[in-house]
Amino acid sequence: MSLQSDSMDSGTRQIRVPFELFDKTLLHNECYIDGEWYFSLSGNYFGVTDPGSGTEWGACPDCIPEDVDNAVQKAHTAFQLYSRTNPRTRAQLLSRWYQLILSAKDDLAKILVYETGKPLAEAYGEIEYGASFTWWFSGEADRIRGSTLVSAAKNRRTVTIKQPMGVAVALVPWNFPLALVLRKVSAALAAGCTMVVKPSPETPLTALSLADLATRAGFPKGAFNVLTTSLENTPAVAESLCTHPLVKKVTFTGSTRVGKIVARLCAENLKKSTCELGGNCPLICFADADLDVAIDQLFALKWRHAGQACITANRVYVERTIYEDFIERIVQRTESLVLGHGLDSATTIGPVTVERSLDRLESLVSDAVSKGAKIVLGVGTRVRENDGKDLSKGFFMKPTILVDMTDDMTMTHEEVFGPVLGIYSFDTEEEITRRANATPYGLASYVFTDNTHRIWRMMENLEAGMIGLNVGNSSAAEAPFGGMKDSGWGKESGKDIAIDEYLVSKTCTMLIKDHY
Structure with missing residues (x-):
């Protein structure tokens, strides 16, 4: 990256601004x-x-x-x-x-x-x-x-x-x-x-x-x-x-x-x-869903801003009969992501914003692995080099996917807020409705199915302020945004x-x- 530097007077020291602005009067530090x-x-x-x-x-x-x-x-x-x-x-x-x-x-x-x-x-x-x-x-x-x-x-x-x-x-x-x-x-x-x-x-x-x-x-x-x-x-x-x-x-x-x-x-x-x-948003994919749509929506929903969104998919539940196919598809799609600095034109996933998040993410992955989860993509730890790029000074973690997740793992109960994805299996609609609601949070939920009767049932039975039906991120200015339970009010x-x-x-x- 070739960036032109300008200086910004902080009042106590000169700070080098590592990029060029078209309007230099726009950036202020008071x-x-x-x-x-x-x-x-x-x-x-x-x-x-x-x-x-x-x-x-x-x-x-x-x-x-x-x-x-x-x-x-x-x-x-x-x-x-x-x-x-x-x-x-x-x-x-x-x-x-x-x-x-x-x-x-x-x-x-x-x-x-x-x-x-x-x-x-x-x-x-x-x-x-x-x-x-x-x-x-x-x-x-x-x-x-x-x-x-x-x-x-x-x-x-x-x-x-x-x-x-x-x-x-x-x-x-x-x-x-x-x-x-x-x-x-x-x-x-x-x-x-x-x-x-x-x-x-x-x-x-x-x-x-x-x-x-x-x-x-x-x-x-x-x-x-x-x-x-x-x-x-x-x-x-x-x-x-x-x-x-x-x-x-x-x-x-x-x-x-x-x-x-x-x-x-x-x-x-x-x-x-x-x-x-906070959110602990479930994404539920039934066997009758259009898997291409489900994978596309999950990909955008989960990896945007390195997984640091309150409405991102925190727990991904997949019906057992399509579990292996779903994992293969999301792993293959996620492998295309390029880790790097946000201003590098080749980058498609950047660092986490706060360095202390890396310790928490590593702890979540370690807990899941100790209880039987398997890492099928990534390493679940801080990355200091990737494809010849020196990332040692940034706050980077490769996208990490874990499978064979269970409900006793810490990731099931805490908001991940980072580039770590856990995938669970389920068998019945009644079972997954209960598991999806087994959290004090209620910000958003996502359901993928072609069964219109099930769509109505899930819309009414899931305990969340926002529900995506065959769609991932549905936040828009014209739609009310907010949760229920411990995800807030208003x-x-x-x-x-x-x-x-x-x-x-x-x-x-x-x-x-x-x-x-």
């Missing part, structure tokens, strides 16, 4: 509050590391709880004016933002690669997917409406109106830092709320670039604010945001453990929360329901005299 670039009161910075090389290439302010009040106060001041803007005006602002995001896609894609490690083609895919939420909510802004009804009580009429809730906070993970910021912020801005975003310590620069583009689109100062912070200071800063009295809504995507903390903090302060949490995206997460309903009853 927080963004009230339309201004802001340094933390701590005076400290934390580094941003390229997962493909292990090299620190950026740095951002390490915010502390004392930085929170200023950001929220500025967002609240902006809310007083922005909440009164006409819905059509908000729609037009979102539309302009959408166009600017697409115009900046080449630069945004490079930033995504160097923050997440995902291949460049996947980075472009995330931008297209993420921008679809901005486009969708530009339409939803114009369609916020209440209702009227004739009361059961004599001479009364009732009207409901919907108004923006106030300042919202978004706590965003590192696996899809652009798409998840856009899904949350677009809904909030469409509703008339202002927002403070706390991105993951691994991926702060993407959020800052989006905030810059939002201001260029015409959103008022203070409508979209970003506080960056290190992993060490994340719990304290997130708690300060959740408990601030002017924050009326918190939206969080991340682990169930942390989601329960966020939900508790919000509940104690009687504020609304949306939590999209919905993001979709018609009406997602924007309602940022609105408060008022009921107004009036007396009408029945004479002239």
